[in-house]
Amino acid sequence: MPDSTTDRDLQEGISRVIAQLTAAVTNTGLYSADHPQVAQYADKAYGVLDELLALRPEITVLLIGDDLVADQKPLPPGAYVTNFVRIMKRKAIERLTFVAGLPRAEFGALIHDLASPDAAMVRSTAFIKLGKVELRVKTGTDAAQQSGPVSEISPEDYEALISLSATELNELKDLYLNIKKHRKIDVRGVDEIVKSFVASVRQESNPLSLLASLKSAHEYTFTHVTNVGILTMSQAEALGFKGEQLHQIGIASLLHDVGKLFVPAEILNKPGKLTPEERSIIETHTVKGARYLMGLDGIPKVAVLAAMEHHMKYDGTGYPTLKGGWRPNIVSQIIAISDVFDAMRSRRSYQEPFTIEKIAEVLKNGSGKSFNPALVDHFLKLIRR
Ligand SMILES: [Fe+2]
Ligand SMILES: [Fe+2]
Structure with a gap:
């Protein structure tokens, strides 16, 4: 990671993305996907995410127990975390990865899909990867x-x-x-x-x-x-x-x-x-x-x-x-x-x-x-x- 961003900044940034994203998803449920309130939250979330993705090729959030984990650390607790955990569980998502280059429209589609009250699967795209926790084996052994x-x-x-x-x-x-x-x-x-x-x-x-x-x-x-x-x-x-x-x-x-x-x-x-x-x-x-x-x-x-x-x-x-x-x-x-x-x-x-x-x-x-x-x-x- 570039020197200009500390781990804390990254965590803070991801927290803001999740908070705004949660608000956008919740408001889609309350109003509709094209309500100005939804667009406002979505824009804010996307803006911060875009900045983070300029520094890192990927940003991943994991669901572990009742915690959201980003960059190996749980996000500080808050109402939005509880709500987003609920959304991820409903959609059976354990891992959410945003990839650099993510188009705004694709982000909007994610909000729409996450807001549907049923357990219908949300599909991965090239820039938003969803799924169970993806694993890697420790390198260093042949x-x-x-x-x-x-x-x-x-x-x-x-x-x-x-x-x-x-x-x-x-x-x-x-x-x-x-x-x-x-x-x-x-x-x-x-x-x-x-x-x-x-x-x-x-x-x-x-x-x-x-x-x-x-x-x-x-x-x-x-x-x-x-x-x-x-x-x-x-x-x-x-x-x-x-x-x-x-x-x-x-x-x-x-x-x-x-x-x-x-x-x-x-x-x-x-x-x-x-x-x-x-x-x-x-x-x-x-x-x-x-x-x-x-x-x-x-x-x-x-x-x-x-x-x-x-x-x-x-x-x-x-x-x-x-x-x-x-x-x-x-x-x-x-x-x-x-x-x-x-x-x-x-x-x-x-x-x-x-x-x-x-x-x-x-x-x-x-x-x-x-x-x-x-x-x-x-x-x-x-x-x-
Ligand atoms: Fe046991
Ligand atoms: Fe046991």
């Missing part, structure tokens, strides 16, 4: 490696692969024990753990080498969250999440199953098949976890969402069943992949661990239904490099 065969790691190998320090693992374990005892946690403790996890993930290009192994049955939940944390932070880092967002995703991953602490251990650790009733009790860990986290200070919103949504499938099925065509947010979608991966590669009393090859097959088969297809592709590249 392409041959990424498309190479699946590296086969035997279950025995996992045992020897723990490379997080004992201190890091013990801190996380203490945190879980404390939740169980006092049902309260110090968020600063989680912050510290996430920091050391992020540092480990950054050093390793393949997250599989960081996974912890299961030592005993009752350590399952703890070992599982450790691994889901590593796999999730590793995916998020490679997807380009940085700073505070990456940190919040880390917190969300380590706390995704916190609700399991409020489910009777004898059901949770029961070997063999569960009765339908036991199954539905286990399923409450999502809502219980979300409710618990909501009552704590300093927990990012995305962690509450992830606790709630990590067993929801990409197509909105799964559990819990939520009203109004609810779809899991991108962070929950990332965690869902880590979650299933770790569950399948773990040895349980009733299950032999799956091979990586087999897990890749399950993920691919569920692509587009259970899992976000772009995230599956990205994840498979990540564990194969």
Whole structure:
């Protein structure tokens, strides 16, 4: 970016664009697309956007949870953000990219399409690209490696692969024990753990080498969250999440199953098949976890969402069943992949661990239904490099 524009200017500019765009869309609903009020807002939004696009070839806004993220940072909260989030959700748009050269008329057409009260799809154009979050794999590893065969790691190998320090693992374990005892946690403790996890993930290009192994049955939940944390932070880092967002995703991953602490251990650790009733009790860990986290200070919103949504499938099925065509947010979608991966590669009393090859097959088969297809592709590249 040219020196004349700071990151803050860019964020501010994007905020103004979104505010004016939201006003234009809302007013189209109130009046009509050709009302002068609409044109005024649209002109203002377009004017600022045009200036920004003179500095950057593309401006992208992502929908992550209930936040709008531009230039890797959430836009400061405000009524227009809430309204624009609602508009994006209604149209199932997670990513909105404006490309330099955008004609005014095309911008006007976007406003018109966004204003229609139904869920009718808004089409991408050459200058306005819409869609689900688009992914990129971290560069720096060679392409041959990424498309190479699946590296086969035997279950025995996992045992020897723990490379997080004992201190890091013990801190996380203490945190879980404390939740169980006092049902309260110090968020600063989680912050510290996430920091050391992020540092480990950054050093390793393949997250599989960081996974912890299961030592005993009752350590399952703890070992599982450790691994889901590593796999999730590793995916998020490679997807380009940085700073505070990456940190919040880390917190969300380590706390995704916190609700399991409020489910009777004898059901949770029961070997063999569960009765339908036991199954539905286990399923409450999502809502219980979300409710618990909501009552704590300093927990990012995305962690509450992830606790709630990590067993929801990409197509909105799964559990819990939520009203109004609810779809899991991108962070929950990332965690869902880590979650299933770790569950399948773990040895349980009733299950032999799956091979990586087999897990890749399950993920691919569920692509587009259970899992976000772009995230599956990205994840498979990540564990194969
Ligand atoms: Fe879970
Ligand atoms: Fe889980």
